[in-house]
Amino acid sequence: MAAPAQSVGVPAISSRLLVLSALSVGLLLLLAYLVGFDQGAVSQSGMYLHELMHDGRHLLGVPCH
Amino acid sequence: MRTFGSLLVRGLIVGLFAGLLAGTFAYVMGESRIDAAIAIEEANAGAHTHDQGGEHEHAAEEEPLVSRTGQKAGLFLATGLSGVALGGIFAVGYTLLRRKLRTGNDAYAALGLAAAGFTGIILVPFLKYPPNPPGVGDPETVTLRTVTYLLTIVIGLLAVWAGVALSRWAARYGDVARLAGGVAGFVVTVAAAYLILPQINEVPDTFPATLLWQFRFASLGTQATLWLLLGFGYAATVARRPSEQKVSV
Numbered sequence: 001m002a003a004p005a006q007s008v009g010v011p012a013i014s015s016r017l018l019v020l021s022a023l024s025v026g027l028l029l030l031l032a033y034l035v036g037f038d039q040g041a042v043s044q045s046g047m048y049l050h051e052l053m054h055d056g057r058h059l060l061g062v063p064c065h
Numbered sequence: 066m067r068t069f070g071s072l073l074v075r076g077l078i079v080g081l082f083a084g085l086l087a088g089t090f091a092y093v094m095g096e097s098r099i100d101a102a103i104a105i106e107e108a109n110a111g112a113h114t115h116d117q118g119g120e121h122e123h124a125a126e127e128e129p130l131v132s133r134t135g136q137k138a139g140l141f142l143a144t145g146l147s148g149v150a151l152g153g154i155f156a157v158g159y160t161l162l163r164r165k166l167r168t169g170n171d172a173y174a175a176l177g178l179a180a181a182g183f184t185g186i187i188l189v190p191f192l193k194y195p196p197n198p199p200g201v202g203d204p205e206t207v208t209l210r211t212v213t214y215l216l217t218i219v220i221g222l223l224a225v226w227a228g229v230a231l232s233r234w235a236a237r238y239g240d241v242a243r244l245a246g247g248v249a250g251f252v253v254t255v256a257a258a259y260l261i262l263p264q265i266n267e268v269p270d271t272f273p274a275t276l277l278w279q280f281r282f283a284s285l286g287t288q289a290t291l292w293l294l295l296g297f298g299y300a301a302t303v304a305r306r307p308s309e310q311k312v313s314v
Contacts, residue, residue, distance in 0.1 A: 003241040009067050009162040009303065014198055020069050021157045023148075025245050028157075033151040037211065053201075055099055056143020059091040059287045061187070061196035063210035 036062045067303075073156045075302040080152015081145055083294035088144035090290040094138055095283035099198060101276055103133075106200025144291065152295055155182060159299065172304035177262035181225045181294025184251075187288045189221030190214055191281075193259050198280040202269050213262055 011017055014062055022029045035053055057064055131139065158194065159178055166174040228251030235246030252305050268277060 008163050008169075009305070010072065010160050011069055012069070012163075013161065015242060017069055017160070021161060024073060025154055025157050028150045028153040030156075031146055035146045035150070047130055051129070052135060052139035053095065053143035053146075054131070055140040056088070056091070056137045056147070056194065058099060058199060059095045059140070059146055059284050061141065061191060061284050061288060063194070063207060063214050064199070065199070065202050065204045065207060 036060070071159050071162060072303070075154060076152040076154075076156025076159070076299060077149050078152070078302075079298035079302060080148040080150070080155070080295055081300055083152065083291050084145040084148015085141060086180070086294055087291035088141040088147065089288050091140055091144060091287040092137065094286055096140070097298065098276060098280040099189055102198035102200050102280065105272065105276075109200070118135065118169075133143065144287070149290055151182075151186075151291065152299070155179065155295060155299065157302070159180070169295070170304075172300035174273065175300035175303055176296050177293055181229075183245040183289070183292040185221035185225040186218050187285075189224060189255055190217035190290075191285055193217050193262060193266060195281050196284045197251070197268065198277070200213065201268050201272060201277075204266070206265070209263070210265060215256070216262065224251045224258070227251060227254045260310065266283075 030042070034049070036057060039050050040048075041044045054064075066084065131314070155178070159175060162178065163174055166177060168174050168177070194217060228247045228249075231250030232243050232247030236243040
């Protein structure tokens with residue numbers, strides 16, 4: 001059932017891998033926040049990006065006005 | 066052996082394409098519903114102000130920051146960027162969890178993880194707090210709705226984890242117990258959360274039921290498209306041909 005670790009094709013868990021993972025997920029969550037929730041505080045574009053992505057937010061199921 | 070960077074980049078690229086194609090689904094299935102909902106919203110707003118301003122209200126209406134045409138183009142920006150973000154997070158999850166997934170087949174592992182992600186991140190929140198078209202939500206409750214929505218995502222992922230954990234524990238009692246354990250762990254977690262979290266229903270009685278259903282169907286379809294393509298796309302990029310598998314290091 002459990003395949004030998006070598007055939008799995010992902011790097012072994014190490015502290016370096018965990019740091020890289022945390023950094024990547026942090027940045028990607030910021031990107032998701034920008035699409036889903038930001039109202040200009042992060043994008044520094046006023047409400048422009050917020051309004052531009054209005055339809056996408058509704059159809060992606062994020063709560064809105 | 067693949068590096069972290071190569072696994073992550075695969076997720077970002079697959080996610081971008083999945084997001085853009087989900088945007089296409091949303092454009093075809095969802096935009097007309099959003100237009101219809103906005104028309105209702107504007108008709109209602111017009112009815113309130115007609116007593117005072119009459120015809121002048123329309124001329125005085127403020128210019129929107131982004132036109133409807135712009136928002137329809139922005140739809141692809143939103144789904145594309147969401148796809149990149151979800152694809153990248155999915156790839157990190159795959160990298161960290163691959164060894165916990167009990168299959169020797171990388172493609173099956175990716176598909177299983179995508180099914181789990183869709184269930185926890187999309188389906189569980191969708192059934193508790195179904196998305197609403199424009200003009201339905203009350204702006205004053207948006208913070209409550211955002212917090213509870215994010216909570217349902219966390220709970221959805223916890224419920225999937227509980228299902229997997231219980232199914233693995235119950236496996237010692239046979240195959241039926243393994244499946245029943247998985248279902249029980251998931252359903253009990255979700256049911257408890259649904260009971261505890263507040264009810265929120267802001268759909269006006271006058272809002273057309275058919276339009277609401279069509280909008281929600283389009284929303285679920287958009288997200289299902291994204292996750293299906295992400296799952297199969299990522300599975301395809303990590304799948305190895307049989308010849309490769311034998312000599313893998």
